Amino acid sequence: MRNRLTFLAMLSLGVATFSLVASAQAGGGAGQAPAANSKPPDLSGDWAPDGRRGGIGQSLSVSDIRGANRGKESDIPYQPWAREKTLSERTSTGPDPQFGNTTDPQVLYCEPPGVPHIYLWPIKTKFIQTPEAVYILHELGPYYRMVRLNSKHPEDPDPQWWGDSIGWYENGDTLVVDTVGFTDKTWLDQMGHPHTEKLHLTERYKRADANTLELRMVIDDPGAYTKPWNAERNFTLSKTGFLRYQQICSVRENRRFEENLAKPALPAK
Amino acid sequence: MTNRSLILAGIVVAVLAVSAQVQAHHGATNVYDFSKPVVMKGTITKFEWLNPHNQIYFDVTDEKGVVSHWIAATEPPQVMLERGWTRRSLKEGDEVTVYIFAAKNGAKVGNLQKIVLADGKELTAAGPASAPAPAK
Numbered sequence: 001m002r003n004r005l006t007f008l009a010m011l012s013l014g015v016a017t018f019s020l021v022a023s024a025q026a027g028g029g030a031g032q033a034p035a036a037n038s039k040p041p042d043l044s045g046d047w048a049p050d051g052r053r054g055g056i057g058q059s060l061s062v063s064d065i066r067g068a069n070r071g072k073e074s075d076i077p078y079q080p081w082a083r084e085k086t087l088s089e090r091t092s093t094g095p096d097p098q099f100g101n102t103t104d105p106q107v108l109y110c111e112p113p114g115v116p117h118i119y120l121w122p123i124k125t126k127f128i129q130t131p132e133a134v135y136i137l138h139e140l141g142p143y144y145r146m147v148r149l150n151s152k153h154p155e156d157p158d159p160q161w162w163g164d165s166i167g168w169y170e171n172g173d174t175l176v177v178d179t180v181g182f183t184d185k186t187w188l189d190q191m192g193h194p195h196t197e198k199l200h201l202t203e204r205y206k207r208a209d210a211n212t213l214e215l216r217m218v219i220d221d222p223g224a225y226t227k228p229w230n231a232e233r234n235f236t237l238s239k240t241g242f243l244r245y246q247q248i249c250s251v252r253e254n255r256r257f258e259e260n261l262a263k264p265a266l267p268a269k
Numbered sequence: 270m271t272n273r274s275l276i277l278a279g280i281v282v283a284v285l286a287v288s289a290q291v292q293a294h295h296g297a298t299n300v301y302d303f304s305k306p307v308v309m310k311g312t313i314t315k316f317e318w319l320n321p322h323n324q325i326y327f328d329v330t331d332e333k334g335v336v337s338h339w340i341a342a343t344e345p346p347q348v349m350l351e352r353g354w355t356r357r358s359l360k361e362g363d364e365v366t367v368y369i370f371a372a373k374n375g376a377k378v379g380n381l382q383k384i385v386l387a388d389g390k391e392l393t394a395a396g397p398a399s400a401p402a403p404a405k
Contacts (some may be wrong), residue, residue, distance in 0.1 A: 068298075093297070095297065095298075095299050240347070245350055248349055249320070252319065255322075259340050261322070261378050264376040265297075265301065265379070267300065
């Protein structure tokens with residue numbers, strides 16, 4: 001872990017330095033626009049889930065953010081198997097949490113939550129913008145994603161936890177992230193909504209004002225849903241700073257929480 | 270973020286944001302009674318600052334001298350930091366008044382709403398009892 005954190009720190013410093021150099025060059029009249037389709041918006045800041053606008057929630061369903069209506073959400077166009085799969089899952093949070101008996105792979109195996117599931121966690125996010133890529137850093141893990149600008153997906157991407165992400169800027173205020181090549185091992189959210197390797201996720205990050213970042217998503221997975229559907233998250237600036245505390249998935253600490261708090265509180269069967 | 274007022278506005282927004290998301294992650298309305306907190310005077314025996322949730326151990330002595338061992342959870346450290354807590358906010362031996370959303374099954378565990386120290390300082394962990402939206 002120490003090596004990994006050191007690597008992340010070096011990566012952050014490196015890309016930040018490079019970004020500053022690149023900005024200075026562009027500002028110096030080099031006439032070389034960043035490798036993107038429009039002027040890059042300023043996404044800097046330490047972004048925390050915005051509790052005024054749904055917070056972290058439980059479900060990607062806009063109509064059922066607390067997960068109280070799982071399987072019956074009006075805005076999730078399930079294929080029959082996907083609905084059955086969702087209802088078969090045992091969640092670690094939500095109205096009926098079964099932390100010690102959950103099927104959530106992020107808790108059960110301490111696997112990466114992937115995206116968009118990571119945005120259902122109470123953790124902060126940070127963007128490092130460089131001319132050729134945007135690095136999205138997460139306080140959970142800590143994990144990071146690389147979004148290549150002016151790039152293409154591989155023709156046959158290997159299925160991976162975070163997929164293969166390319167991106168571009170729109171309208172001078174939005175970063176668009178286009179991701180394919182997901183493994184099907186992750187959940188879309190805390191409520192167990194599944195996806196397949198056909199998932200094509202589009203994320204649009206827009207800095208609505210100095211303190212607000214909006215994320216609008218389109219979940220297009222013809223393997224699990226009958227049509228694309230929309231989800232959203234909102235963020236606000238944090239006052240304590242990114243990585244002030246690292247959210248680690250530790251089997252040891254999870255078991256301690258389970259034994260001391262979660263299991264004793266379970267309703268009698 | 271060009272002037273002090275914007276920075277202050279950001280801080281206010283962050284505080285409001287955090288206070289509203291207290292039970293958002295857990296939201297275990299079928300497990301804990303979020304309608305009203307149980308209020309107890311007790312003594313801290315241990316405070317663990319860790320993932321996935323901080324754990325507060327405290328003893329409560331009833332009028333007959335019988336001691337009960339309780340455990341309260343809060344949100345993870347990175348969320349509690351936003352709320353003004355640190356790992357040194359509580360220590361063994363602290364005399365406190367605890368407001369806890371207790372387990373419905375009668376177990377001596379629950380989610381902390383707030384804790385009041387002997388000097389009157391109040392540490393808020395969760396929003397008011399009415400904070401969680403009713404299940405749809």
